[in-house]
Amino acid sequence: MVGKEQEEIEKELSNEYIALTYADYEAGLKAGKLLGLKCASCGGITCHPMPVCQWCSGRHLEKVELSGEGELRTFTIIRVASEGFEDDVPYIPCLVEIKEGPCIIGRLDIDVESATQGIIGKTVTLDGISTYNGDKFVSGEHVCPVFKIVGRE
Numbered sequence: 114m115v116g117k118e119q120e121e122i123e124k125e126l127s128n129e130y131i132a133l134t135y136a137d138y139e140a141g142l143k144a145g146k147l148l149g150l151k152c153a154s155c156g157g158i159t160c161h162p163m164p165v166c167q168w169c170s171g172r173h174l175e176k177v178e179l180s181g182e183g184e185l186r187t188f189t190i191i192r193v194a195s196e197g198f199e200d201d202v203p204y205i206p207c208l209v210e211i212k213e214g215p216c217i218i219g220r221l222d223i224d225v226e227s228a229t230q231g232i233i234g235k236t237v238t239l240d241g242i243s244t245y246n247g248d249k250f251v252s253g254e255h256v257c258p259v260f261k262i263v264g265r266e
């Protein structure tokens with residue numbers, strides 16, 4: 114019975130192993146903090162929040178505040194909106210390798226004309242949040258981190 118097993122797993126996780134919920138992660142972003150999880154087994158940092166360490170699958174995690182600084186790994190420019198994002202285009206989702214290790218997805222605050230291959234590898238820092246409405250896959254309002262390139266207005 115797969116369904117029953119899943120229910121048991123979630124119950125077990127919610128009771129003991131969830132050190133940082135997604136709601137807490139978003140509340141942190143709203144307060145200007147990037148929160149993650151530090152693994153007691155391997156010392157690795159997990160972000161976005163997950164029930165297990167993203168490096169070793171360890172379950173003993175502690176909530177920590179991260180620097181919010183990292184390196185821009187890649188980005189793309191969205192010009193045609195998917196459902197729920199009609200008011201946002203154009204926008205620039207980006208992948209940032211945070212100093213503490215994990216790669217996280219956010220948005221890049223830069224003019225689309227300036228978003229060229231030359232910005233990949235630049236140092237970025239957390240600079241606020243972007244709020245988006247739900248679509249048929251995501252219920253309600255959510256936030257994601259917004260990064261800016263350091264030393265650039």
Ligand SMILES: [Zn+2]
Nearest residue numbers: 152155166169
């Ligand atoms: Zn670990």
